[in-house]
Amino acid sequence: MSDQSRPILELDRVSRRFGDRYAVREVSLDIRRGEVVCLVGPSGCGKSTLLRLIAGVDVPDSGRILLDGQEIAGPSRFVEPEDRRVGFMFQDYALFPHLTVRDNILFGLRHLPKPRAGAQADSIIRRIGIGELAARHPHELSGGEQQRVALARALAPQPLVLLMDEPFSNLDRRLREHVRMESLATLRDADATAVIVTHDPEEAMSIGDRVVLMRAGQVVQIGTGYSLYDRPGSIYAARFLGPCNQIPARIRGGCAETVLGAFPAPGFAEGAPAVVCIRPKALFPVAICDERRGADLRGTLVQRSFLGEVEQLTLRVEGLDAPLRLRTSQRLDTLPGEIVRFGVDAGQAIVLPPEKEPAAVAMA
């Protein structure tokens, strides 16, 4: 019997090299039952390689992968992909065009006796609510419907872990959010454990119980979307998860001193350089009479960029090399060249050490 409290999937210092470059380096990760975990990072950071190692279509050079407590890849054992209870959903869905939806789902169950395969296919069709599509062929389905069928097919064999590589990237922006929420609900209904690769931080934060941020083959930070966004551990993480202004600072008296004011910086050494990351929404324009603390700053408006829900103002501030970005839903009548008074929501300022280059992490 399996230990329910043990992580369903365990990666222990897993590495994979191509020539002298690490695609994945010493990655350790535990995934709990029923968890939806998103791997996120820029192109080439090793997300897909990690997924392929878990699926068993690639072999680690070192480290171990355990599924439900059993080693499936490591020094002593390698379990073939078809013998792992791991499902894989491809970016292009890979539905067979000549098979109906039901037959596509049955294809993944061909190792089972026919009546059992039929029952399992019908059960997932019911659960995902695609009964009316069952007799159709893939070309008779919309993008969103194809996605649901692909998800049904991947879930039908009841994998212990479902791997999804950029599952929503083929959908246009409007459909994507809808399908993503629907897919998440389906994963929850099926109590599925899923590892989802995406390069889109908003997608990762909106669907992942936890987000695993990668850089150059390594895991940089793991946590909920909130913790990564609100408490990034590095400038890299802060910038990857959303736009931020980086304000140079120096630590004095326990605070990071900047031209925009001083921000509490516990744990930093006196005199050390630092960077204060301030997201554009943490800056606010103020009326002349605004009494809010920190609301006495001034910048020259360089550019306005209307984004619909918010407007982005680019401001030049004396003492700062880079212009500041401020996002607001207020409607201002200020013109470029005029002065904007603004404030900082100090509670949202993040003090970080200056960025170090990832010292040749990609090299052997």
Ligand SMILES: Nc1ncnc2c1ncn2[C@@H]1O[C@H](COP(=O)(O)OP(=O)(O)OP(=O)(O)O)[C@@H](O)[C@H]1O
């Ligand atoms: N078969 C291979 N042979 C040589 N190099 C490879 C191979 N597969 C991946 N790589 C390299 O390993 C690194 C990680 O690739 P991977 O596809 O895992 O990145 P990724 O984060 O999924 O990127 P993307 O978001 O663009 O898909 C890249 O530098 C890539 O060029």
